[in-house]
Amino acid sequence: xxxxxxxxxxxxxxxxxxxxxxxxxxxxxxxxxxxxxxxxxxxxxxxxxxxxxxxxxxxxxxxxxxxxxxxxxxxxxxxxxxxxxxxxxxxxxxxxxxxxxxxxxxxxxxxxxxxxxxxxxxxxxxxxxxxxxxxxxxxxxxxxxxxxxxxxxxxxxxxxxxxxxxxxxxxxxxxxxxxxxxxxxxxxxxxxxxxxxxxxxxxxxxxxxxxxxxxxxxxxxxxxxxxxxxxxxxxxxxxxxxxxxxxxxxxxxxxxxxxxxxxxxxxxxxxxxxxxxxxxxxxxxxxxxxxxxxxxxxxxxxxxxxxxxxxxxxxxxxxxxxxxxxxxxxxxxxxxxxxxxxxxxxxxxxxxxxxxxxxxxxxxxx
Amino acid sequence: xxxxxxxxxxxxxxxxxxxxxxxxxxxxxxxxxxxxxxxxxxxxxxxxxxxxxxxxxxxxxxxxxxxxxxxxxxxxxxxxxxxxxxxxxxxxxxxxxxxxxxxxxxxxxxxxxxxxxxxxxxxxxxxxxxxxxxxxxxxxxxxxxxxxxxxxxxxxxxxxxxxxxxxxx
Numbered sequence: 001x002x003x004x005x006x007x008x009x010x011x012x013x014x015x016x017x018x019x020x021x022x023x024x025x026x027x028x029x030x031x032x033x034x035x036x037x038x039x040x041x042x043x044x045x046x047x048x049x050x051x052x053x054x055x056x057x058x059x060x061x062x063x064x065x066x067x068x069x070x071x072x073x074x075x076x077x078x079x080x081x082x083x084x085x086x087x088x089x090x091x092x093x094x095x096x097x098x099x100x101x102x103x104x105x106x107x108x109x110x111x112x113x114x115x116x117x118x119x120x121x122x123x124x125x126x127x128x129x130x131x132x133x134x135x136x137x138x139x140x141x142x143x144x145x146x147x148x149x150x151x152x153x154x155x156x157x158x159x160x161x162x163x164x165x166x167x168x169x170x171x172x173x174x175x176x177x178x179x180x181x182x183x184x185x186x187x188x189x190x191x192x193x194x195x196x197x198x199x200x201x202x203x204x205x206x207x208x209x210x211x212x213x214x215x216x217x218x219x220x221x222x223x224x225x226x227x228x229x230x231x232x233x234x235x236x237x238x239x240x241x242x243x244x245x246x247x248x249x250x251x252x253x254x255x256x257x258x259x260x261x262x263x264x265x266x267x268x269x270x271x272x273x274x275x276x277x278x279x280x281x282x283x284x285x286x287x288x289x290x291x292x293x294x295x296x297x298x299x300x301x302x303x304x305x306x307x308x309x310x311x312x313x314x315x316x317x318x319x320x321x322x323x324x325x326x327x328x329x330x331x332x333x334x335x336x337x338x339x340x341x342x343x344x345x346x347x348x349x350x351x352x353x354x355x356x357x358x359x360x361x362x363x364x365x366x
Numbered sequence: 367x368x369x370x371x372x373x374x375x376x377x378x379x380x381x382x383x384x385x386x387x388x389x390x391x392x393x394x395x396x397x398x399x400x401x402x403x404x405x406x407x408x409x410x411x412x413x414x415x416x417x418x419x420x421x422x423x424x425x426x427x428x429x430x431x432x433x434x435x436x437x438x439x440x441x442x443x444x445x446x447x448x449x450x451x452x453x454x455x456x457x458x459x460x461x462x463x464x465x466x467x468x469x470x471x472x473x474x475x476x477x478x479x480x481x482x483x484x485x486x487x488x489x490x491x492x493x494x495x496x497x498x499x500x501x502x503x504x505x506x507x508x509x510x511x512x513x514x515x516x517x518x519x520x521x522x523x524x525x526x527x528x529x530x531x532x533x534x535x
Contacts, residue, residue: 168516170517170518170520172518172520173460173485173518173522178520180518180519180520182516184516196516198515198516209515210514210515210516212515212516219478219479221479232466232477232478232479233476233477233478234478235467235478235480235495236476236497236498237495237496237497237498238495243493243495243496254489254490254491255452255490255491255492255493256455256487256490256491256492256493257493258482258492258493260495263480263481263482263494263495264478264479264480264481265481266462266481266514266515266516266517267462267481267483267514267516267517268516269516277486277487280487280490281487281490307487307488308457308488308489309457309488312486328486330485335485336485336518
């Protein structure tokens, strides 16, 4: 709203002129307040001030004064309709049509704003979504190793039974080229039954007398030579898999949460049956996916892990997360090499192998 | 004035909640135990102490693997409410260490073996498991240099290094 009256001697303030203009248009205090966005009380106060300044005591007096000012040629606004004041039916119609126009303008403003918003949104989506998709793809590509490590962490959930044979060669970490090669035959029935038998390939009879059995309640270390066995309880925590981290984000980098049961199983069987340690204790940046391979008819990922004192390369079964082949180097020297020579996943088992044969005798507890 | 008061009370409550959370978190551990209170139990030879930076506490004890007369070392814990156990694997680790874990509660005894391969994951804590018995003040943890089948058994060192535990899940 522009000022309609000359402000002689700066008698009225800008706001008061505005209020007077609306007063002349026949608006009530409430309408004036609404029109210029002030409270009804403030509008009333402005009007009282106007009365005081122009020396009138009523609304009619103020309008009369304003019209006189207008007739004297001081009118500057385009409110020509005000000339026919005081209020007539025509005025009311005019006022109503003006208010309707204002409402329409407001609606139009909203419509324009919303349309502009939608248009901007569409433009943003058009530009942004393809970028987001591209970024997601690159994140996915870089998180491939995370997916593989997560599979390894959850390997024990991907199978119920496994039996097989693996060849394990240990290299003397003190150098000298000495090796010990064992052949491990193993049967695992999840979660707690296992049978593991080892033979020393290089020196039959040397350090290969042990047979390891778990029937799900007790564990037995059997000495095949003396036909004796040591009985131990199965840790209560062995059956509680809730202690195992399921996501890489749950793994503390300085702690290795071995599968509870795997802590009882001689290495390296646990490394390909319960291989959680391979995915833990190192930042994910230490792992590299170097390629794919096929071992014993199973697709594998080849993952290299570099750590402080050495490196390990694992062939990870793509369906179960088991490590089917594994080479470890410590301080630049080969430390261990493990290769499956046969594997059968989820095959039917003979449960009697998890029981101590009757010709074995117990030994004392340590 | 009222706003300042409200702000002060809010800050006070926030500080108290933070402190309480920290205290509760600290109450459960972890507690670190060095190799010093280790007790020699049996077996041939005596444990040797090594002082290297590759040991977490700076002075691990070790014994060579033995298949004939393995030694046993004990750390008897008298503190109640030991729950989770962790064993530190030194950088110098070469062989497997066999632990024997004994817990008591109201005269009820339970024990089990745990084998930890010290030749892998050097410099990390191995999670040894947890106890179902709380309190379990009469238990003990033993470490043996027994050569474990399936591991390298070429007379390598078995180390005792630091351990830690928590008193709650």
